[in-house]
Amino acid sequence: MTDQPSRPRKPRADAIRNRERVLEAAKAVFSRGGTEAGLEGVARQAGVGIGTLYRHFPTREALYEALYRREVEQLAELARQLSAELPPLAGLRRWIEALVEFVGTKKGMAAALALAAHKPPELMAYTSARLYEAIGTLLRPAAEAGEIRRDIGAEDLLRTVIGLCYLHEGPGWQAQVMRLVDVFLDGMRVQPGHPPAPPRG
Amino acid sequence: MTDQPSRPRKPRADAIRNRERVLEAAKAVFSRGGTEAGLEGVARQAGVGIGTLYRHFPTREALYEALYRREVEQLAELARQLSAELPPLAGLRRWIEALVEFVGTKKGMAAALALAAHKPPELMAYTSARLYEAIGTLLRPAAEAGEIRRDIGAEDLLRTVIGLCYLHEGPGWQAQVMRLVDVFLDGMRVQPGHPPAPPRG
DNA sequence: CAATAAACGGAGTATGCCTCCGTTTAGTCT
């Protein structure tokens, strides 16, 4: 019963290489064609069999998560910078602007974020955690400074922004989204003499 | 060249009956299983061939539109009532509440509305027009009364609400959505001494 | 240079969308 620890082999070189190739191909394929694009196409472009793709990324979500890990990292880093450089609310807005921009650049990002924003936390665990943390970094100071309501959390905000991105298309959609984001942010402001309670009909 | 008007035949009874059956089945199938459910399943449940389904509803969207015509009608009617009975903003909020409720009851509604909210206007023409009209009924008085900003249109509002519904799941999600809707509505208010211009970073 | 665990790849299975067309049938005409 005391089986040897048998320290694990070094991971095979071809495995690592193929994994990288698939990510590269996925980036290319999803860039045009959106996330609808078939996974077979990704495999073909990567020059690997479909089986190999699935071994490395058992689900479409897993592929998204791996693909956008770097971008999410960047967003988190940006949040850190902004929270240091700008006053709370301004930093928050700038960050959201960057987020919307990202979604515009990398088409697939929207789908990935949508998953991160409402899927069971098992999948996309890393992405979700990272994003919530980033938003929290910006949200907390503003709340503590008394500038915004305290009952809107990072999840709420992320879902709102992604939801807005989801239904907008065509040229200039990002400006449209930001218009609506600004309305929302206005609503988050603590307004003296204007209790946040909704007008109960 | 002068072909007889040859007045059209009376529509066949089985055609009408089958159309109705398909709608009935679609309602049942989409109620559970969401809109993901296969159309083959709908046809089977309706007791008709798949060909028949497609003849009556050439696209999935066409089926949605037909399915939810009644619901959209109700929403439009409700808007008319509310705009008469309640002060502008309160009426608007109540209507949105009803909209969210609808989406909760009929799961498929969300997908149908999402289409209505951003698809080329050819499809879902009826639904889109009706909804925008309904929202306009509530939005206009509030804008003219100077209670809310004028730069948020019916499309903006519909997209916002549907977008919010899109990413929320699980028990009690509708309350969550309404919380965020209330924030947005707060942001739409014209605030004395608080210009709606965003804080440019 | 075996031995072997790991990775490969693609044929195969499953599922769903949608079309096409031979068959059936309801309404119309005499």
Add this chain to the structure above:
DNA sequence: AGACTAAACGGAGGCATACTCCGTTTATTG
């Protein structure tokens, strides 16, 4: 009533994509 015909029926089949399974290949190890 019976023949006629446009319209509707239905499901086989073509196509595309998601995902699995397993016989074959290969990188590492001793």
